Amino acid sequence: MRKIAPDERQMMRKSYVKKLIHVIRTQGFLSLTIQDIANTMNLSRASLYNYFSSKEDVIMELTNLCIDYINEADQTISNKKLPYPLRLQKVFEQAVLSAVYASDTFLSDLKRSCPHLYEKKRQSRSEQLSTIHTFYRNGMKAGVFNELNASILIIQDEAVLGKLVNSPFLMEEEMSLKQALLDYYAAKRTQVLRPEYIQSLENEEIQAMVDSILKKLA
Template sequence: MRKIAPDERQMMRKTYVKKLIHVIRTHGFLSLTIQEMARTMNLSRASLYNYFSSKEDIIMELTNLCIDYINEAGQTIFNEELSYSLRLQKVFEQAVLSAVYASDIYVQDLRKSCPHLYEKKMQAKKEQLSIIYTFYENGMKAGFFNELNISILILQDETVIEKLVNTSFLMEEEMSLKQALSDYYAAKKIQILKHEYVQNTENENINEMVDCILKKLTAV
């Protein structure tokens, strides 16, 4: 087999671990064997070891992928040169992708089996929540957002979006994920933005924004 260049190997590591996200977010990873992981990644067990040294190495790559996204999104949310409307969309996108990348069962498995990665993930989440909290706080001080309990806003997103990305819930309610996310964001805007700013964003294409999020999810 040809020698794999370091940059190509790293890119392929990210590509392969993304294939595991759905099964890990719904079932965790403690019970998964290397053989099952290889099958989900469409690799032979021998080929898997061209990219990963162990099961923990796979979980480390997945955790780093999640943290990298959190950091990238945080930079956008923290960028005061961007409008509050645009950054509110990024807060929403981050909440959706975080629900997919880091479900409760995945985080609990991480805590049990990889405490060092769990601590790294929790530190990233702490920084993520701090950035979001400051964003809402500044938006309220600037008169752009309604005066609301920020901790409850954050909890609301975590709770509702975790439910919305659940396939069983969508089937029960006969909703597509696109409809669920679009309707939730439309309600979120009315809740958070002051009336005059809601009117100013009436022509905002929520469907286009949600399509962009769904496109990122299809890459997962």
């Protein structure tokens, strides 16, 4: 077998762990064997060991993938050169992907079996919340956002988006994930943005934002 270059190996590690997201966010990982993980990745057990040294190595890569995304999103949210409505979209995107990458089931297993990774994820989450709180407060001071409780806005996103991506709700309501995200964001922007800033947004722009989220989830 040919030798895998470090950059290619890292890219393939990320690609393979993404295939585990649905299983791990809904079922956790404590009961998964290396063979289960290899099967979900469509790899043989021997091939899996070309990319990962152990089950914990797999979980570490998945945790780092989540943290890397949060760090990337935080840079956009904190960028004062970008308009608030655009950065609000990034807050929304971050909340959707956090609901997918960091479900309660996954975090519970991480806390039990990999406390060092759980602590790393917890610290990343703490920094994320601080960034979002500052963003909302500054947007209110700038007169772009309505005067609202930032903590409630964050909890609301966690509750609603967690239900949308981690439960049979969409099937029961005969609704696509795309439509659910569009409808929820329409409600969120009306709640957060002052009327004059809502009017400045184009529907095509919102559609593109949701399509981008769905592409990442796929």
